[in-house]
Amino acid sequence: MNKNIQQVMENHRRYFSTYVTKDVKFRIEMLKKLKAAIQKNEKKIAAALFADLGKSEFEAYETETGIILEELSVFIRKLKKWSRPEKVSTAITHFPSKSFISPEPFGTVLIMSPWNYPFQLLMAPLIGAIAAGNCAVLKPAHYSEKTSDIISDIISQTFPEEYISVFKGGREINQQLLAEKYDYIFFTGGAVLGKIVMKSAAENLTPLTLELGGKSPCIVDKSVNIKIAAKRIVWGKFLNTGQTCVAPDYLLVHKAVKTKLIEQMKLAITGYFGNDPHESPDYPRIITDKQCARLIGLLKDGDALCGGNYIEKEKYIAPTILDNVSPDSEIMSDEIFGPILPIIDWEKTEDMIKFINDRPKPLAFYLFTRSNKFRDEVLKKASFGGGCINDTIVHLANPNLPFGGVGFSGMGKYHGKASFDLFSNRRSILQKSTLIDLPIRYAPYKGKMKIIKMFLK
Numbered sequence: 001m002n003k004n005i006q007q008v009m010e011n012h013r014r015y016f017s018t019y020v021t022k023d024v025k026f027r028i029e030m031l032k033k034l035k036a037a038i039q040k041n042e043k044k045i046a047a048a049l050f051a052d053l054g055k056s057e058f059e060a061y062e063t064e065t066g067i068i069l070e071e072l073s074v075f076i077r078k079l080k081k082w083s084r085p086e087k088v089s090t091a092i093t094h095f096p097s098k099s100f101i102s103p104e105p106f107g108t109v110l111i112m113s114p115w116n117y118p119f120q121l122l123m124a125p126l127i128g129a130i131a132a133g134n135c136a137v138l139k140p141a142h143y144s145e146k147t148s149d150i151i152s153d154i155i156s157q158t159f160p161e162e163y164i165s166v167f168k169g170g171r172e173i174n175q176q177l178l179a180e181k182y183d184y185i186f187f188t189g190g191a192v193l194g195k196i197v198m199k200s201a202a203e204n205l206t207p208l209t210l211e212l213g214g215k216s217p218c219i220v221d222k223s224v225n226i227k228i229a230a231k232r233i234v235w236g237k238f239l240n241t242g243q244t245c246v247a248p249d250y251l252l253v254h255k256a257v258k259t260k261l262i263e264q265m266k267l268a269i270t271g272y273f274g275n276d277p278h279e280s281p282d283y284p285r286i287i288t289d290k291q292c293a294r295l296i297g298l299l300k301d302g303d304a305l306c307g308g309n310y311i312e313k314e315k316y317i318a319p320t321i322l323d324n325v326s327p328d329s330e331i332m333s334d335e336i337f338g339p340i341l342p343i344i345d346w347e348k349t350e351d352m353i354k355f356i357n358d359r360p361k362p363l364a365f366y367l368f369t370r371s372n373k374f375r376d377e378v379l380k381k382a383s384f385g386g387g388c389i390n391d392t393i394v395h396l397a398n399p400n401l402p403f404g405g406v407g408f409s410g411m412g413k414y415h416g417k418a419s420f421d422l423f424s425n426r427r428s429i430l431q432k433s434t435l436i437d438l439p440i441r442y443a444p445y446k447g448k449m450k451i452i453k454m455f456l457k
Contacts, residue, residue, distance in 0.1 A: 013107070027132075030163075042065055045060065054284035055240065056282045063239065079131050092455065104424065109184040110184070115142070118144035121211075122140050125423075129423045188212075213335050214408055216364035218392065220252070247393070250343075278311065278314075287315075296317065299320065301322065302325040305343075361406045363386075364385060364386060367387070399416035
């Protein structure tokens with residue numbers, strides 16, 4: 001990378017100081033330009049995602065391009081309303097006055113994205129940053145090289161570099177970027193790098209969002225529709241070969257329905273990918289040889305009820321369901337991030353909930369049940385970033401639902417208006433009239449205690 005990062009940052013600060021990005025009409029126009037550029041390059045984006053991850057054109061649109069286009073449509077339609085000052089009530093003690101919240105941009109934001117959904121997970125926060133009136137420095141994932149290239153092309157051909165710039169590269173570029181001072185940092189990725197980003201942000205007291213991951217549980221109650229539960233679990237788990245931060249990481253199934261659920265899950269796998277998923281055009285590949293080798297090593301931690309086979313040189317691992325998995329095994333210690341699904345059965349609700357709560361709070365949480373009582377009990381006792389009842393993954397595709405983690409799985413939420421709010425400094429303003437000036441607020445205070453207690457109690 002030949003760009004001088006410090007010079008680019010200086011250009012960003014100079015551009016932001018012109019106030020052009022604070023114009024709502026300008027922001028909407030930029031969002032429209034981004035949408036048009038994505039639509040123009042839709043085929044190239046799909047080709048890049050196939051080259052990097054083996055994603056089919058349908059999956060590329062379903063989980064990446066289509067989600068972004070929908071998000072852009074929502075922002076273009078609603079940004080004018082979101083940008084208006086928000087009136088709030090004012091206590092009688094401040095009479096006569098009015099109060100409101102006025103959003104303003106932070107300045108220049110750094111957005112760092114991962115390789116598993118390399119287009120969506122960079123563009124989604126970028127939309128929020130643009131909408132809020134910020135400049136942006138983008139760092140796409142190094143491993144998904146082809147997608148990073150098309151992102152760089154789209155951005156450079158659509159926006160001036162002093163407004164939005166892209167830096168490609170690996171660890172060295174990450175270090176150089178994190179050495180600079182930003183007004184906000186948005187990071188999506190693993191906890192190890194997330195800690196480095198957070199430490200760097202702390203040096204300058206820079207606010208940040210961390211979108212991480214974790215071991216997201218999927219609970220199946222004995223009251224479920226077995227066939228539908230199996231189809232939706234298999235879809236969510238093996239989408240992008242399990243390389244999804246909100247994929248069901250492990251399955252907690254009631255002992256009474258375990259056998260039937262496994263049978264239906266096997267049928268669902270065959271129905272989606274055929275008898276040999278290796279030959280399916282709809283089954284992606286693992287991103288790198290290193291990741292593939294790590295996942296192959298996890299296969300030893302249980303008995304494969306289906307799958308378990310792999311072709312390491314092609315970065316292929318079959319959709320695999322593992323039984324007889326020890327809670328203390330390696331596969332249950334860290335996020336799997338691959339096409340391996342451990343199954344653990346349960347009978348007592350309190351034991352199942354304890355199993356979940358003994359682990360760090362997950363990014364996602366899935367519960368299959370037809371019992372409202374059971375649903376309410378589990379939701380009351382479990383903590384997580386977000387999730388679904390009787391489905392998987394799809395909660396993040398609703399722009400009206402803020403998406404993000406809690407605790408070890410991250411901090412801060414975005415999507416839809418939540419993205420606009422996240423990238424805005426929501427200034428609290430009270431405007432006081434000068435027509436009346438009540439003397440009670442001023443010293444001396446002798447004899448005023450009874451009066452003030454009438455208002456403040």
